[in-house]
Amino acid sequence: MVAVIKYNAGNVKSVMAALSRLDADALLTDDRDTILSADHVVFPGVGEASSAMAYIREKGLYETIRSIRKPFLGICLGMQLMARSSEEGGASCLSIVNGDVRRFPTGRGYKIPHMGWNNISFDPACPLFKGMEQDPYVYFVHSYYLEKGEWSVAVAGYDDIVFSAAVGNGNFLGTQFHPEKSGAVGRRILSNFLEWSL
Numbered sequence: 553m554v555a556v557i558k559y560n561a562g563n564v565k566s567v568m569a570a571l572s573r574l575d576a577d578a579l580l581t582d583d584r585d586t587i588l589s590a591d592h593v594v595f596p597g598v599g600e601a602s603s604a605m606a607y608i609r610e611k612g613l614y615e616t617i618r619s620i621r622k623p624f625l626g627i628c629l630g631m632q633l634m635a636r637s638s639e640e641g642g643a644s645c646l647s648i649v650n651g652d653v654r655r656f657p658t659g660r661g662y663k664i665p666h667m668g669w670n671n672i673s674f675d676p677a678c679p680l681f682k683g684m685e686q687d688p689y690v691y692f693v694h695s696y697y698l699e700k701g702e703w704s705v706a707v708a709g710y711d712d713i714v715f716s717a718a719v720g721n722g723n724f725l726g727t728q729f730h731p732e733k734s735g736a737v738g739r740r741i742l743s744n745f746l747e748w749s750l
């Protein structure tokens with residue numbers, strides 16, 4: 553069973569639909585025992601970091617998420633909340649990866665949010681990218697980015713900023729892009745995640 557964490561964030565329906573197309577038995581839940589007993593956990597979302605973290609703490613999900621020992625995938629805001637902090641609302645996040653989320657600077661002639669198809673360069677040892685060719689194009693929508701660091705398992709560039717397109721720390725993986733909106737490439741990434749076992 554795949555537990556999809558419910559935490560008052562948007563874009564969950566498209567993730568559920570993508571998992572359904574892969575014949576995954578997915579359940580949207582905020583129940584601690586259900587999350588911890590799942591075979592895989594997905595942490596998707598679109599929204600604002602500080603209000604999302606407030607909801608996570610209110611629902612007792614902070615320690616639940618940090619104690620997960622099964623394959624875990626954060627998507628978009630879900631990946632950003634895996635960081636130490638976010639400039640969006642001055643949020644203190646989950647500290648699963650030791651990096652910080654920054655806002656793309658304004659006044660530099662490029663559009664914010666960063667929206668559309670962008671290629672990524674990935675670490676082929678990461679389970680998400682098993683059997684894939686380098687530099688695939690995936691779909692992004694974001695105004696904030698997690699800085700590049702030792703936790704980066706894929707990177708992308710926008711203007712002169714190179715940022716984490718995907719991160720990893722043990723059983724915790726995350727993508728800034730939306731695999732559920734990334735066509736055949738995204739389907740392969742989600743399939744690889746569902747096939748990953750620890």
